[in-house]
Structures are given as structure tokens and as C-alpha cells.
Amino acid sequence: MTETLSRGSIVVRLVRAVILAGIAFYIVHLHNAGRLTLYIAPRMTIYVKLAAVGLYLVAAVLLFEALRAWNGSREEEACEHCAEPARPSALRQFALYGLFLVPLAVFFLTPDTTIGSAMASQKGMNLSSAAGIKEKNREPASRTAAEEGTSSEAPSVSPDSAPIPSGQDGGNRGDGEVGGDGGYADNGGLGGGGRDVPHSSDPLDALFPPDPFSEAYAEYGKKIYGSPLIEVTEKSYMEILTTLDLYSGAFAGHKVRISGFVYRDSSVPEDKFVIGRFAVQCCAADAMPYGILVDSPDAGLHDDNEWLTITGTLATTKYGDNDVLLLKAEEAVKIKAPKDPYVYGDLDFGT
Incomplete structure (x- = not known):
């Protein structure tokens, strides 16, 4: 035994x-x-x-x-x-x-x-990288309205703090927005109105009002605001995309270049597609897809999972019930998938 x-x-x-x-x-x-x-x-x-x-x-x-x-x-x-x-x-x-x-x-x-469109369709492509920050900004206002017994959906505002109507934002709208016939609307993000901004000698403070959740993005927005072309780099992919999303009103009409894989689902119109990448925090298991909606007359020529570099003009549009960024493509260049297809948090961002 x-x-x-x-x-x-x-x-x-x-x-x-x-x-x-x-x-x-x-x-x-x-x-x-x-x-x-x-x-x-x-x-x-x-x-x-x-x-x-x-x-x-x-x-x-x-x-x-x-x-x-x-x-x-x-x-x-x-x-x-x-x-x-x-x-x-x-x-x-x-x-x-x-x-x-x-x-x-x-x-x-x-x-x-590498994980691509198939996994993105299961996890759901995120077209608003700043959604978490926007939600945090809405929470204090909602709590205050509830405590005072008023409606958070229709708060009482003064003329100075009222949001600027679409098309009346002092010239911040660019050629990338179409107005009534195209269906695109400028939601303004955190820039271009809709928030009380303390008096400052810096005129960009009105376009990029900071708060505890978006201070680093506001500072970065000021740095890239005057750039003739905003590159969504691999190193700071999520941070730049979040800045553009937070301050979409300020960046409407700006030229933007971004690279990623092509993604579609049944809700994406035939003349559009999403260019996106997976953001990884720890490992591939927690990877989440983030991207931007692209409007292109040649959308049907690009296959799912094809890697492209898109250059175009930034605008905003409605996607479902949400206001999201829209890139009106002017140039689409096919590229090889990078050796490392994922993007990661930029630990040096804001320093």
C-alpha cells in the first residue's frame, strides 16, 4: 500500500x-x-x-x-x-x-x-468616453434640486448662466455641424456655455470651465485648442478623446485625426461607422471599446476590423438618446494593425 x-x-x-x-x-x-x-x-x-x-x-x-x-x-x-x-x-x-x-x-x-468588432459588439461600443465625468457633474445638481423640492430637469437659471442655444454660441460652431437638414446638434459638452465661470483674465476659461472631476482635461483642452490639427495619439488616446467629449462645444469645427479599427452594428447607419480601440486597465478581460462615430460617403468601402487613420472635422450628433461626437471624414487611410492594438491610461497626463 x-x-x-x-x-x-x-x-x-x-x-x-x-x-x-x-x-x-x-x-x-x-x-x-x-x-x-x-x-x-x-x-x-x-x-x-x-x-x-x-x-x-x-x-x-x-x-x-x-x-x-x-x-x-x-x-x-x-x-x-x-x-x-x-x-x-x-x-x-x-x-x-x-x-x-x-x-x-x-x-x-x-x-x-486580438479582440475586435466581435468582442466590441458583446461589450457594447462606448461613444462617450466622458460619460462618467458628466454623470458626476450632474449628481450634485440633482441632489440639490431634490433637497429643495425642485425639478432637476428644469432648473431656474439666470440669463448669464443659461445654456447657449444651438447655433448661437458666439461662433464656436464649425463647418462640421450641419444644422437642421443634417440632424446634427451641438450639445456643448462642458464648454461653450451652460456653467457659471468665475471671472478670469484667461479667455479660454470660459470655454474650458474646470471642476474637481475635469480640471486636468480643462487644462489640456486649453493647450490643444489652438492646434490646426488635433492628433488623438496612442499614448493619450482615452485622455484626448475624453477632453474632446467633455468640451465638444469648444472643439466643434476643429480638425481631428484618429486611428483605430472599424466597427458597426445594426444601429449604425449605412453612411457611418465607428472608429475605435480597446482600452485596457489591467488585462484583456477588462478591456472596454471606446470610439468615435464617423460620417463618410465611403463608409461602405471599409470592412469591419479594418484599421484606418481618419482625418476630419469634429461635430456632435444624436446616437440613440445620447449626444455623441461625430467626425465628418475628409480622408481615410488604411493602415496595418499596430503590434499592440490596445490603449492604456496615460499616467503622465495632467502632470
């Missing part, structure tokens, strides 16, 4: 060593191939690589113990509490280790692919 248990123990240790070494080897394989960031954010790679080292060490210990037992050099355990406990049946152990071995085999036998 003791001999049978010892052989079973050897097999178990060998299987565990193979699993741990296999996972570690796969991490090293992804790192050497430059594909580790397809699964995790760059800032997490150091921890995953350290974990791979730990897995190798544990696998080496298990392998050493198995070889030692196989050669019969393990000392006999005399005390009762050191005796090897009964193990589950072979079928149960096979099922248990299969949970690790089968995915590991799949990892090695299937190619590494």
Missing part, C-alpha cells in the same frame, strides 16, 4: 511540475514574441514575469522530489501524522488536472489574436 501511494505521489508531483513549468514557459514565450501585452497591460508585465520565475522554481522543487522518490532515496516516515494521506480517485485527479492541462494545450496550439 505504501509503495502504491508513493508511486501515485510521484505521478502527481510530475503532473504538477509539468503544469507549472508549462504556464511559466508560455509566459516567457509570449514575452519573447512580443505578444504578452495582448493579454495584460504593460505595467503588469513585470509582475507576470516575476510570477513565471516563481512557477519555474516551484516546478523544479516538485520535479526534484519526484526524482528523489523514484530513485528510492526518500527517507521512510515513521510517525503516524507524517503518513501520506489518502488521495482522490484517479478519475477525479484526471478531471482536476485536466482543468489546467486542456487550456494550456489550447494556448500553445492556437494562434494569438
Whole structure:
């Protein structure tokens, strides 16, 4: 009985060593191939690589113990509490280790692919990267209205603080907005009116009124406001897109260039598509798609998941019940998908 248990123990240790070494080897394989960031954010790679080292060490210990037992050099355990406990049946152990071995085999036998339109349709493409900040800005006003017994939907405002009607924003509307016949409307974002702004010597403060949630975006908006072309860079993709969304009224009519993959669903009209990218916080599991609606007469020429660089004029439009950014395309250039297709938070933004 003791001999049978010892052989079973050897097999178990060998299987565990193979699993741990296999996972570690796969991490090293992804790192050497430059594909580790397809699964995790760059800032997490150091921890995953350290974990791979730990897995190798544990696998080496298990392998050493198995070889030692196989050669019969393990000392006999005399005390009762050191005796090897009964193990589950072979079928149960096979099922248990299969949970690790089968995915590991799949990892090695299937190619590494990036998530695209199919995953975006499941998670839902987000066309308002500033939605969270806008919601936070609305919460205090809603609470105040509720406490005073007034309606938050129709608050009493003075002429100075009333939102500027669409088309009367002092010339901030650009050629990118169509007016009545096109159906596009300037929702103004946080810029171009609709908020009490303290007196300031900087004329841009009226277009970019800051608050505790958007101060960094307001400062960045001032920096890029005078640019003849606003580049939505890979490094600050989410931050720039959020700035444009927050202050859509101020940026209406500005030239914008952005790159991403083509996305469509049944709610997107035939003359439009979404250009977007997946933003990753920690790993691919938490990736969320963010993008901008593109209006183009050549929309039908571009396939889903095709990577493009779009240059156009910024406007706003209604998409469902929401006001979202609209890019009226003037140029669309097909590009190769980047080696790392995801975007990450810019830790240096606002510093």
C-alpha cells in the first residue's frame, strides 16, 4: 500500500511540475514574441514575469522530489501524522488536472489574436468616453434640486448662466455641424456655455470651465485648442478623446485625426461607422471599446476590423438618446494593425 501511494505521489508531483513549468514557459514565450501585452497591460508585465520565475522554481522543487522518490532515496516516515494521506480517485485527479492541462494545450496550439468588432459588439461600443465625468457633474445638481423640492430637469437659471442655444454660441460652431437638414446638434459638452465661470483674465476659461472631476482635461483642452490639427495619439488616446467629449462645444469645427479599427452594428447607419480601440486597465478581460462615430460617403468601402487613420472635422450628433461626437471624414487611410492594438491610461497626463 505504501509503495502504491508513493508511486501515485510521484505521478502527481510530475503532473504538477509539468503544469507549472508549462504556464511559466508560455509566459516567457509570449514575452519573447512580443505578444504578452495582448493579454495584460504593460505595467503588469513585470509582475507576470516575476510570477513565471516563481512557477519555474516551484516546478523544479516538485520535479526534484519526484526524482528523489523514484530513485528510492526518500527517507521512510515513521510517525503516524507524517503518513501520506489518502488521495482522490484517479478519475477525479484526471478531471482536476485536466482543468489546467486542456487550456494550456489550447494556448500553445492556437494562434494569438486580438479582440475586435466581435468582442466590441458583446461589450457594447462606448461613444462617450466622458460619460462618467458628466454623470458626476450632474449628481450634485440633482441632489440639490431634490433637497429643495425642485425639478432637476428644469432648473431656474439666470440669463448669464443659461445654456447657449444651438447655433448661437458666439461662433464656436464649425463647418462640421450641419444644422437642421443634417440632424446634427451641438450639445456643448462642458464648454461653450451652460456653467457659471468665475471671472478670469484667461479667455479660454470660459470655454474650458474646470471642476474637481475635469480640471486636468480643462487644462489640456486649453493647450490643444489652438492646434490646426488635433492628433488623438496612442499614448493619450482615452485622455484626448475624453477632453474632446467633455468640451465638444469648444472643439466643434476643429480638425481631428484618429486611428483605430472599424466597427458597426445594426444601429449604425449605412453612411457611418465607428472608429475605435480597446482600452485596457489591467488585462484583456477588462478591456472596454471606446470610439468615435464617423460620417463618410465611403463608409461602405471599409470592412469591419479594418484599421484606418481618419482625418476630419469634429461635430456632435444624436446616437440613440445620447449626444455623441461625430467626425465628418475628409480622408481615410488604411493602415496595418499596430503590434499592440490596445490603449492604456496615460499616467503622465495632467502632470
